[in-house]
Amino acid sequence: MIRFQEVTRRYGEKTALKDIGLTLGEAGIHGLIGPDGAGKTTLIKLVAGLIHPTEGKILREKKLRLGYVPETFAMYEEMGVAENLHFYGQLNGLDRERRQKRIDELLCWTDLDRFADRRAGSLSGGMKQKLAIAAAVMHRPDLLLLDEPTNGVDPLSRREVWRLIQTVAREGTRVLVSTQYLDEARHCDRVLLLHRGRVLADEKPQEYRQSFPYRVWIVRDAGGVRGKWLSQLRQESSVAEAYSRGTDLVVWSREAETVGRMLERWAQEEEAGPVETGSPDWEDVFTRYLMEDGEGEEKW
Amino acid sequence: MVIRLESLTKRFGNFTAVDKVHLEVGKGEICGLIGANGAGKTTLIRMICGILAPTEGRGKVLGYDMLKERKAIRDRLGYMSQKFSLYPDLTVEENLRFFAGIYTVKSVDRQVEERMDRFGLQEIRREQVSSLPGGWKQKVAFASATLHSPSLLILDEPTSGVDPIARRGFWDLLYGMAAEGMTVLVTTHYMDEAERCDRVAMMSRGRLIMEGTVSQLRSRSSSSHDHIRPTLEEIFIHMIGEESPRDGTR
Numbered sequence: 001m002i003r004f005q006e007v008t009r010r011y012g013e014k015t016a017l018k019d020i021g022l023t024l025g026e027a028g029i030h031g032l033i034g035p036d037g038a039g040k041t042t043l044i045k046l047v048a049g050l051i052h053p054t055e056g057k058i059l060r061e062k063k064l065r066l067g068y069v070p071e072t073f074a075m076y077e078e079m080g081v082a083e084n085l086h087f088y089g090q091l092n093g094l095d096r097e098r099r100q101k102r103i104d105e106l107l108c109w110t111d112l113d114r115f116a117d118r119r120a121g122s123l124s125g126g127m128k129q130k131l132a133i134a135a136a137v138m139h140r141p142d143l144l145l146l147d148e149p150t151n152g153v154d155p156l157s158r159r160e161v162w163r164l165i166q167t168v169a170r171e172g173t174r175v176l177v178s179t180q181y182l183d184e185a186r187h188c189d190r191v192l193l194l195h196r197g198r199v200l201a202d203e204k205p206q207e208y209r210q211s212f213p214y215r216v217w218i219v220r221d222a223g224g225v226r227g228k229w230l231s232q233l234r235q236e237s238s239v240a241e242a243y244s245r246g247t248d249l250v251v252w253s254r255e256a257e258t259v260g261r262m263l264e265r266w267a268q269e270e271e272a273g274p275v276e277t278g279s280p281d282w283e284d285v286f287t288r289y290l291m292e293d294g295e296g297e298e299k300w
Numbered sequence: 301m302v303i304r305l306e307s308l309t310k311r312f313g314n315f316t317a318v319d320k321v322h323l324e325v326g327k328g329e330i331c332g333l334i335g336a337n338g339a340g341k342t343t344l345i346r347m348i349c350g351i352l353a354p355t356e357g358r359g360k361v362l363g364y365d366m367l368k369e370r371k372a373i374r375d376r377l378g379y380m381s382q383k384f385s386l387y388p389d390l391t392v393e394e395n396l397r398f399f400a401g402i403y404t405v406k407s408v409d410r411q412v413e414e415r416m417d418r419f420g421l422q423e424i425r426r427e428q429v430s431s432l433p434g435g436w437k438q439k440v441a442f443a444s445a446t447l448h449s450p451s452l453l454i455l456d457e458p459t460s461g462v463d464p465i466a467r468r469g470f471w472d473l474l475y476g477m478a479a480e481g482m483t484v485l486v487t488t489h490y491m492d493e494a495e496r497c498d499r500v501a502m503m504s505r506g507r508l509i510m511e512g513t514v515s516q517l518r519s520r521s522s523s524s525h526d527h528i529r530p531t532l533e534e535i536f537i538h539m540i541g542e543e544s545p546r547d548g549t550r
Contacts, residue, residue, distance in 0.1 A: 034463075035434060035435075035461050035462050035463040035464075035466075036434045036461035036462065037433060037434055124337065124338075125337060154335075154336040154337045154489045155336070155489055155491060155533055155536055155537060156336055156537060156540055156541075157336070157337075159537060180460065180461045181490065181492070182464065182492070183491075183492050195463060196433075220515065221515065223498055226475055226479070227475065227476065227479050230472075243468050243471075243472070244471065244472070244475055244496070245495060245496055246495050246496045246497055246498065246513075246514050247498060247513060247514065247515065283464045283467075283492065286463070286464050287464045287465055287468070290463065290464065290465050291465075
């Protein structure tokens with residue numbers, strides 16, 4: 001649908017995206033994941049055509065219909081929920097009958113039917129996001145762009161927003177959605193990891209798990225030995241990474257058996273544990289690329 | 301106990317924002333406070349900070365009475381919000397000196413140097429804060445909030461939007477300071493972040509609905525899940541889901 005060829009985008013002196021080559025619109029839900037300042041909004045605005053590359057090219061399929069939900073709420077706060085949707089339907093040239101049918105469907109998907117007459121400005125954060133998404137898919141776009149739809153939204157509403165995104169994807173709309181919450185990668189069919197303007201990786205979720213080069217050990221209930229163990233583990237050459245996650249201690253190693261036995265022994269001596277093998281979470285996956293990139297030197 | 305709340309309640313007119321909350325947090329503990337928007341987290345934190353007076357109930361923070369000794373409490377805690385309240389036009393060092401002034405730190409030079417050493421800020425001491433990446437800004441904010449070596453540190457969504465390496469670094473420092481006896485209260489609705497706390501307290505509609513270590517919460521709620529090991533987010537959604545249906549408005 002859309003192809004980036006060596007795209008660089010600068011704002012004055014600052015490089016927001018550097019030499020990006022990628023193809024978008026092939027996965028159902030394509031997640032664009034990275035911390036603040038990674039270049040997520042710039043990438044989405046480039047796809048939307050709101051800004052243009054400083055260098056490189058973006059090739060678009062002809063007659064591609066886009067839907068776009070910006071980071072900030074762009075509905076009319078003083079207008080009602082259904083009224084906002086009617087307005088967007090009119091903008092998209094839907095006639096009255098088709099508009100009404102589509103609005104009924106969208107109100108049902110979003111669970112906003114109970115609030116159809118409510119002022120948009122009075123909705124909670126999660127509800128506002130769902131309304132904005134509904135307005136953006138009014139015309140059944142080929143590609144829907146969502147810029148951090150779950151930012152600052154609480155866990156319950158966040159789940160509802162993701163359910164809505166999945167419903168939209170099932171209808172055949174391809175979705176490109178950005179988030180700073182790494183664990184939201186689990187909702188995506190393809191995950192692009194972005195950091196400081198560069199693509200770290202762009203793969204399917206299972207490929208990330210398969211290519212993770214370390215065994216992950218988790219020592220449960222290790223809160224009490226946290227400081228002591230971490231300083232010892234970080235001196236072991238067989239340990240690639242060790243960190244504390246609450247009362248769990250997480251250890252990566254290529255030499256799984258040796259490290260596993262060592263942790264078992266320690267755990268018995270100091271009443272920590274059990275020691276389990278785990279799978280990497282999305283933060284582990286992201287960190288792995290940062291470390292391979294030498295970004296780990298910026299560790300503090 | 302650094303924080304001890306007994307039946308703490310706050311009403312605004314007819315609305316009960318915090319409803320009979322009991323909570324104890326010990327010295328050196330990192331306690332996570334989680335809940336949906338409007339669950340009462342902010343009101344509870346404001347009372348603990350001594351900014352708001354409770355309507356009913358009582359409590360002690362750092363040994364001071366929440367009703368009568370609010371100023372003493374305010375003077376002894378550190379606070380860091382998600383929107384780091386740093387001065388973007390000042391350098392790292394100038395920011396630290398400014399906050400040292402606000403917190404009436406004695407021996408400013410020594411404290412500022414000590415913080416910069418500990419947080420690895422010496423190299424960037426003359427950089428303007430606005431030019432720093434997010435993870436570094438966060439680190440400067442963290443150093444500022446702990447300049448006066450507070451016994452209690454309140455963190456509001458401390459690591460949202462920073463990269464995972466910066467985040468681990470932040471938590472490493474935090475675990476270290478907790479081991480030295482600083483008590484930490486973290487409010488967040490990012491469950492990944494809450495999982496890093498020693499203990500988690502969940503709020504819904506003004507009430508404290510569940511409280512314990514992450515593994516305790518897991519074992520308590522595992523019977524209601526088909527998962528062997530539910531995530532904190534699953535536990536949270538399950539618990540909140542059992543509450544009455546939600547309204548869509550604020």
